Amino acid sequence: MRLLLTGGAGYLGAQVLVELLQAGHDVTVLDNLSTGHVEAVRRAQALAGRPCSFVLADIGDTPRVVDALDGVDAVLHFAASKLSGESMERPERYFRNNVAGMCGLLAAMEATSVRRIVYSSSAAVYGAQPVMPVREDVALRPESPYGVSKLQGEQLLEWMVRCRKWSAVSLRYFNPVGAHPSGALGEPVEHAASLVPRALGALTRPDARFTLFGTDYPTPDGTCQRDFIHVTDLARAHLLALRALDAPGHAIFNVGTGRPYSVREVLTACARVTGREVPMTAGARRPGDVPCVVADPRRFQARMGFTAALGLDEMVASAWRWWLTNPRGYADAPAPDAPTSDATPDAAPAAAG
Numbered sequence: 162m163r164l165l166l167t168g169g170a171g172y173l174g175a176q177v178l179v180e181l182l183q184a185g186h187d188v189t190v191l192d193n194l195s196t197g198h199v200e201a202v203r204r205a206q207a208l209a210g211r212p213c214s215f216v217l218a219d220i221g222d223t224p225r226v227v228d229a230l231d232g233v234d235a236v237l238h239f240a241a242s243k244l245s246g247e248s249m250e251r252p253e254r255y256f257r258n259n260v261a262g263m264c265g266l267l268a269a270m271e272a273t274s275v276r277r278i279v280y281s282s283s284a285a286v287y288g289a290q291p292v293m294p295v296r297e298d299v300a301l302r303p304e305s306p307y308g309v310s311k312l313q314g315e316q317l318l319e320w321m322v323r324c325r326k327w328s329a330v331s332l333r334y335f336n337p338v339g340a341h342p343s344g345a346l347g348e349p350v351e352h353a354a355s356l357v358p359r360a361l362g363a364l365t366r367p368d369a370r371f372t373l374f375g376t377d378y379p380t381p382d383g384t385c386q387r388d389f390i391h392v393t394d395l396a397r398a399h400l401l402a403l404r405a406l407d408a409p410g411h412a413i414f415n416v417g418t419g420r421p422y423s424v425r426e427v428l429t430a431c432a433r434v435t436g437r438e439v440p441m442t443a444g445a446r447r448p449g450d451v452p453c454v455v456a457d458p459r460r461f462q463a464r465m466g467f468t469a470a471l472g473l474d475e476m477v478a479s480a481w482r483w484w485l486t487n488p489r490g491y492a493d494a495p496a497p498d499a500p501t502s503d504a505t506p507d508a509a510p511a512a513a514g
């Protein structure tokens with residue numbers, strides 16, 4: 162298929178880019194590089210052994226997106242702002258980028274009759290839920306502007322499906338963790354706010370300590386439990402989601418493992434994989450953190466045959482490989498040529514892994 166991948170220079174988009182190219186799809190990445198890196202696109206091409214096209218543009222720039230959609234069969238929409246905490250400080254930025262920006266993308270798709278889309282949604286749409294594991298059809302209660310913006314993205318698609326006969330798949334990711342097995346693609350350090358990067362950062366930076374937010378939750382070891390999924394499994398899920406676009410309508414799937422791990426279990430895995438204890442300080446609960454969030458993964462499994470294959474140690478080991486080989490993220494990569502519209506970034510050799 163010919164695909165447009167928005168946000169393909171980001172943490173998750175670049176992992177998916179490798180899978181799409183390896184599966185033989187022709188891909189154009191469209192990204193404004195606000196948090197992404199052209200080096201990630203280069204490395205993804207090198208890993209896949211196939212090139213893609215790159216368009217430096219904003220999703221809200223409808224005329225530019227219209228040009229990029231020429232000949233495209235379907236869109237995978239990753240481009241967004243993703244930090245819940247930041248969204249509590251700057252809600253307007255999140256609605257502008259994730260909702261208004263997405264409207265620009267959808268307008269371009271409608272103008273070019275590209276009516277098939279896979280959307281990166283989030284478990285943040287659920288908010289605090291009384292029953293775990295959480296199923297897709299529960300009442301949604303997002304608790305941050307980020308979560309609301311992701312839900313509004315799903316709702317936009319729901320109406321495009323109903324009113325304009327689109328096919329849409331919304332994937333609600335739980336907690337993506339890890340890096341490409343080569344160690345060449347991972348979460349850039351400057352955006353690494355999640356658990357595993359914070360733990361590994363505390364191992365690699367002499368002045369850093371990991372703060373354990375809350376040890377008195379009603380969970381087996383007192384720390385929060387989350388559903389972590391390896392980015393390689395998550396990337397693979399998108400190949401199945403593309404197949405789901407063959408059916409009309411809006412399919413919504415949880416993308417998780419259904420297996421919760423506590424913060425302490427993750428820290429133990431970090432020690433097991435790295436051979437070093439994470440320096441740690443017990444802190445107070447963070448406002449808004451709920452004790453346990455875990456997916457009911459059965460719908461995606463039953464309808465599309467998706468099962469996550471990789472476990473916690475593989476998630477941590479791949480993230481550790483990325484941190485060791487790219488201690489400053491993509492900052493040490495050779496300076497890229499300024500990307501231009503429709504340029505194909507040169508395939509650069511992958512970092513040693």
Ligand SMILES: NC(=O)c1ccc[n+]([C@@H]2O[C@H](COP(=O)([O-])OP(=O)(O)OC[C@H]3O[C@@H](n4cnc5c(N)ncnc54)[C@H](O)[C@@H]3O)[C@@H](O)[C@H]2O)c1
Pocket residue numbers: 167168169170171172173174191192193194195196197198218219220221238239240241242243258262281282283284311334335336337352
């Ligand atoms: N990483 C997670 O933990 C997580 C969890 C659930 C859902 N998601 C969703 O997955 C998607 C990708 O997340 P990620 O972790 O790769 O984030 P990221 O910040 O690493 O990647 C986002 C990419 O989109 C680009 N971008 C942002 N706004 C844009 C715009 N207006 N126009 C063009 N490009 C733009 C950025 O430059 C970046 O390359 C997001 O939609 C996010 O909401 C992520």
